[in-house]
Amino acid sequence: MIIKKKKRIRKVTQITALNDGSIINSIDSDSMTDAPSINAVNRSFLSKTNPVLENNVSFKGKKNDGSEVDILSVIDNDIVVNTAKLKSSVQPVWESETETKKLLVEGDAAVGDTLPVGSGFLYTGEEPVPDNYKIAEPPFSNPNLLINGDFQIWQRGESVLAPSSGSYACDRWQIHRGTSTVSEILFQKDEKGISVFGDNQIGLLQHVELVKSRVLNKVFTFSFSVDGKKYVDTFSLNTVSNGVDGNMHNAYFADGNIFTEIYMDSGTRGLIAGIHLKNKKTNIINWAKLEYGELATPFVPKSYSEELALCKRFGRYIYISFSSNAAITGQTIPMTINFDIPFRVSPTITAIDSGELINTNSPVFGRTPNYLLVNLVSLTSGLVRIYKTKYWADAEIY
Template sequence: MKRFIVLAGMVTALLGTVSWAGAITYKGDLKADESVLFPEQVTPPANPPSGNRKLYFRDDGNLYQLDAAGIENPVIARGGKNALINGNFRIWQRGTSFTATGYSADRWWHEKGGGGAVTISRQSFALGQVDVPGEPEFFLRHDQTTGGSSPVPKIVQRIEDVRTFAGETITLSFWVKGTAPATDLTVFLVQVFGSGGAPSSDVAVNVGTYSFTGSWSKKTFTVAVPSISGKTIGTNDDDYLDIRVAQSAVNETFTLDIANVQVEKGSVATEFERRPLGLELSLCERYFAKTFPIATAPAQNAGVTGSLYWNGNSGVASIMWRFPVRMRASPTITLYNPSAANNNGRNIDDSTDKPLSQQHINDQVAVYAVSSASAANDNDRLSIHMTADAEL
């Protein structure tokens, strides 16, 4: 099969035979509706000289450029080029401000450091700002108010499946500003082979260091991801590729603002990929989902809006939650009483609470039942909120 480009219209100034070193030889003018055939390449061609690029079609149907180092870079990248989820920090299902080590913005885990104090918060861009392109809505602020020791303060995203980009060249890019620490921050890549069985030890790569100022600037890092040939992946399906921005030294304070984080194949940092909000939320919900309204942080006594209901009758008293998407694994379920500071179901007719017991959980659904047998016949309405956590 041959790929071809139809050149509509007249290409002028190509009279006779024109040739030069390394170029296509043209004979005469290309007429309207004439075409040029381009053979597909099964493998990359020979590297071009330094300072040059080669353009060619691969047998996957995409156009690539090859640099002098032999790195393939897609010229027209299809959707899904960014391996990170929520790289522009639009989704914050757990809340918008955090001080303890753990997850903050969806898919982003943070560490405050041993003995350290931090506030992770969602911050808004001003409408029409031009410092960071693409009109992003939010950025993440890591405010390290007390320096932390080992483990050092960091923000992390774990990309499911350690096979991701193994043996390939990738580029990490992001925008930053803030009040910098005395020592530069460091970007790490870590291949984690999971648990269960006899998995291989983690493989860590120091990608590079960077500094920043009070003005937004773009940072770009290109790294060769190690091959996993000869490695062993654990049996618990919890292996991943870890991308982290960490403090290089201990016990330093700083404020880091970060936006539009992207990890993609190749040696070139392309424009940030802004996916539809509904798609981005679905990607996040593979790892964490909730019954609360999207803008409501999970908490006890947060109101019945969006909660699950059981309408009492003479049958078995149970509440089922079918997750928005199939989750990465059977999740950990946390129960929240919509109207009290406990994890019982609330009878909204007589304001009494009834404990629930777990009946069944898999990656699609959670089912709970009223613990008391006598409650099975109550003609009341019972409500409950839940969260489901299947993070790596």
């Protein structure tokens, strides 16, 4: 739901003023306003050249209880508007995204301290709306450019302790060890997202497959939630980076304990977006979203099957069981495994479980993005068998 500023409506109470300025009638209304509207009898209400109702001219009037009130005549959009100078008990509410961003950045709202200048924000309905705000249905939710944005796919296993440099936690999310002690680093699956611990700076990043023409000089918004609190970073990149040359974007939150690191790789690794934590405690990153535009639209999770299919383009397990007969020693027996989802590039194959091999050694692989050619070479004539073997096929970006 979007926070909007509502245009001022000056008709909570309608007051009629005679030529002498006295008020003879008052009609209550349920409309929201910050001041009553004044209808002047026998005066030109729509003319800014009216000799009596000049701009910023005030005159005396009386309310129904007999007390005096100053009536101010001003020109608003070429219309003369007469308003009683009464203190309003109703605060304005919001209407446009531009004004939404200004209010939140200035810290007037409960979430203001998590938004850097230039960012916008849409409520999802999961948190209370700050005082003096209204709720309206969001007009849209942009597609998420990140895969596995709510960290639900863990094909390699549901926890990673003391990871090696550049390794992955859940699918598509690469670990940045930062300055944390390797033995103290722990990533694991949590029902609310991904649990992250490091005894110093630690991070997660994702390589997004976007070519330079779709990144440079475009406006993006990176939003994420940590321990149920939302953070928003709007940015634009105008040059590439090698990740250490300073040509990257950072935004700092929560006294610098949470920050982003974003850059367009100068090589072939795409757009890299990362979340970094250095508060030396366990945090739950609930979700992350990267989208085009200057507004953080609501995070809408994909289904498990959709996320899994997207993740399989970058890595998956392959299981092989196959039997044949060799006529002679040294005979090559081929088989082909077709991939229902093509890999990003030809995958590297790593044995996880060698299973059972009869009359053959480990297979020789021919690798393509679309299929895997498996060659078994017989040690003697007779039965050749590979059974219950498990391999990890990896086409991730490193």
